[in-house]
Amino acid sequence: MSLQTNDVADETDRRKIISARDLSVTFDMDRGTSRVLNDVSMDIYEGEIVGIVGESGSGKSMFADSMLNAVVDPGVASGEIVYTRENGESVDVLDLEGEGLREFRWNEVSMVFQGALSAFNPTIRIRKHFVETLNAHGVDETEGMERANQLLGDLYLDPDRVLESYPHELSGGMKQRALIALSLVLEPDVLVMDEPTAALDLLMQRSIIRLLREIRDKYNLTMVFITHDLPLVARLADRLAVMYAFEFVETGPTGKILTEPSHPYTRELLNATPDISAPISQMKPVEGSAPDPVTPPTGCSYHPRCPLADEKCEAEAPPLMPVSENHEAACFYWEEAVEEIPMASQGGQS
Ligand SMILES: Nc1ncnc2c1ncn2[C@@H]1O[C@H](COP(=O)(O)OP(=O)(O)OP(=O)(O)O)[C@@H](O)[C@H]1O
Ligand code: NI
Numbered sequence: 001m002s003l004q005t006n007d008v009a010d011e012t013d014r015r016k017i018i019s020a021r022d023l024s025v026t027f028d029m030d031r032g033t034s035r036v037l038n039d040v041s042m043d044i045y046e047g048e049i050v051g052i053v054g055e056s057g058s059g060k061s062m063f064a065d066s067m068l069n070a071v072v073d074p075g076v077a078s079g080e081i082v083y084t085r086e087n088g089e090s091v092d093v094l095d096l097e098g099e100g101l102r103e104f105r106w107n108e109v110s111m112v113f114q115g116a117l118s119a120f121n122p123t124i125r126i127r128k129h130f131v132e133t134l135n136a137h138g139v140d141e142t143e144g145m146e147r148a149n150q151l152l153g154d155l156y157l158d159p160d161r162v163l164e165s166y167p168h169e170l171s172g173g174m175k176q177r178a179l180i181a182l183s184l185v186l187e188p189d190v191l192v193m194d195e196p197t198a199a200l201d202l203l204m205q206r207s208i209i210r211l212l213r214e215i216r217d218k219y220n221l222t223m224v225f226i227t228h229d230l231p232l233v234a235r236l237a238d239r240l241a242v243m244y245a246f247e248f249v250e251t252g253p254t255g256k257i258l259t260e261p262s263h264p265y266t267r268e269l270l271n272a273t274p275d276i277s278a279p280i281s282q283m284k285p286v287e288g289s290a291p292d293p294v295t296p297p298t299g300c301s302y303h304p305r306c307p308l309a310d311e312k313c314e315a316e317a318p319p320l321m322p323v324s325e326n327h328e329a330a331c332f333y334w335e336e337a338v339e340e341i342p343m344a345s346q347g348g349q350s
Contacts, residue, residue, distance in 0.1 A: 014045045014047065015086070017189060017190060018042075018081065018190065018222075019043050019044075019084070020040065020043075020044075022039050022079040023037060023040050023063070023066055023077065023081065024038055024040075024077070024078050024079055025037035026075070026076050026078075032295070033294065036059050036062045036293045037063055038059075042248065044190070044224065046222055048223075049212070049222075049225060049238050049239070050223070050224050050225070050239050050240075051225050051233035052064075052226045052227075053226075053233050053240060053242055053269075054228065054242060054243030057290050058245060059243055059245075059246035060227075060243055061194055061195075065077075065194075066081065067081055067111075067192055067224070068104075068105050068109055069093045069101055069104075070105070077094055078094070080092055081093040091104070103137070106133070106137060106186040106188065107186050107188055108190065109189070109190040109191075110184065110186070110188035110190070111191070112179055112192070112194065112196050114194040114226075116179060116194075117172065117175050120179070121167070122166065125164060125165060125166055126162055126164075126166075126178055127145075129182060130163070131144075133182060147187070148185050151184050155180060155215070157181070173200050173201075173204035176199075176204075177211070179196075180193075180196070184221075189221070190221070190222045191224075192224040192226070193212075193223070193225050202279050206232075209236045212225070212236060213236065230269060231273055234258060238253065238254060240252065240253075240257045242257070242266050244263075245291045245296060245297075245301035245302065246301075247301065247330065248320065249329065250320075251328050252323070253327065262323045262327070263329040263334060264306045264307065264334075264337045265305075267343065269286055271343060272285060288304065297314075298314055298315065299313050299314045299315045300317055300330070300331070301317070308340055308341075312332060
């Protein structure tokens with residue numbers, strides 16, 4: 001693949017569409033409080049595609065769910081998520097409830113939940129899923145279905161055939177695209193997708209990635225794409241955020257993360273990827289095990305697995321520190337990491 005050079009440099013001119021501040025999610029458990037998202041902050045700008053990547057259990061879905069105030073009981077989200085509309089008005093998403101929250105979730109920030117393919121009701125045709133969504137939001141059906149047709153066509157589906165089908169009559173890839181069309185039918189500004197391609201084969205994953213870029217360009221959408229599949233998301237995202245143990249440990253333009261990874265975990269993660277254009281099945285796992293959210297390590301949560309860790313890392317949690325423009329890493333020794341953890345290949349470029 002050829003690396004995208006991403007021009008997020010002028011992001012100050014763009015609308016900060018979502019601003020998450022000190023976001024946490026906790027569960028009260030018998031053995032203590034489980035902190036499954038730990039004080040994370042992130043700004044998302046209009047029109048960009050942000051990829052969130054991390055190993056299983058690192059908190060990706062908790063971050064996604066809290067952006068829509070959709071953390072399931074008994075999980076509790078705290079902090080602030082400010083969503084800013086085109087007219088400059090802003091809302092704190094965690095304050096929304098009832099009807100206001102329901103409207104927000106379809107009209108402003110829409111989400112394809114993890115494992116959502118099963119969200120289609122097997123006993124009703126795809127058309128009815130669209131019609132019910134439009135009706136529930138008081139949208140004119142004729143106008144709404146015109147948009148549905150357009151969106152299905154944009155996703156290279158035959159609208160008539162798909163709308164008349166029952167979910168089981170469609171392949172996984174078709175169903176996933178129909179679900180993306182459904183998520184966009186009320187014209188949200190932001191689409192959050194949590195592992196949207198996990199159940200699909202490699203070719204279909206890559207074709208969905210291409211389609212998402214086209215859709216973003218056509219509708220000026222902002223997208224958040226969540227996955228454990230670094231090679232896949234690197235093809236799509238303008239910017240990446242690497243999550244480890246319920247926090248972001250490195251964020252930056254995709255090209256910089258691939259060529260100048262600075263957090264030891266990101267370096268190990270990329271080293272576990274023999275070739276960024278290879279499928280994830282060829283990735284080796286990063287050695288060591290993921291921390292327990294009830295009893296996380298002291299200091300830097302990566303220290304037990306980190307070859308560079310010393311007493312300071314055991315005692316003190318490193319904040320995100322600037323590495324270069326728009327690029328940050330939460331490591332006291334990121335400069336050393338660049339020296340001490342050699343990359344198997346230059347950012348896996350091929
Ligand atoms: N209902 C729950 N009660 C308690 N802990 C939970 C609950 N749901 C999730 N968790 C814990 O929260 C942590 C973060 O989970 P999350 O689903 O965000 O991970 P993830 O990065 O999305 O993983 P995956 O790639 O497997 O989807 C995990 O340790 C998980 O066990
Ligand atoms: Ni998840």
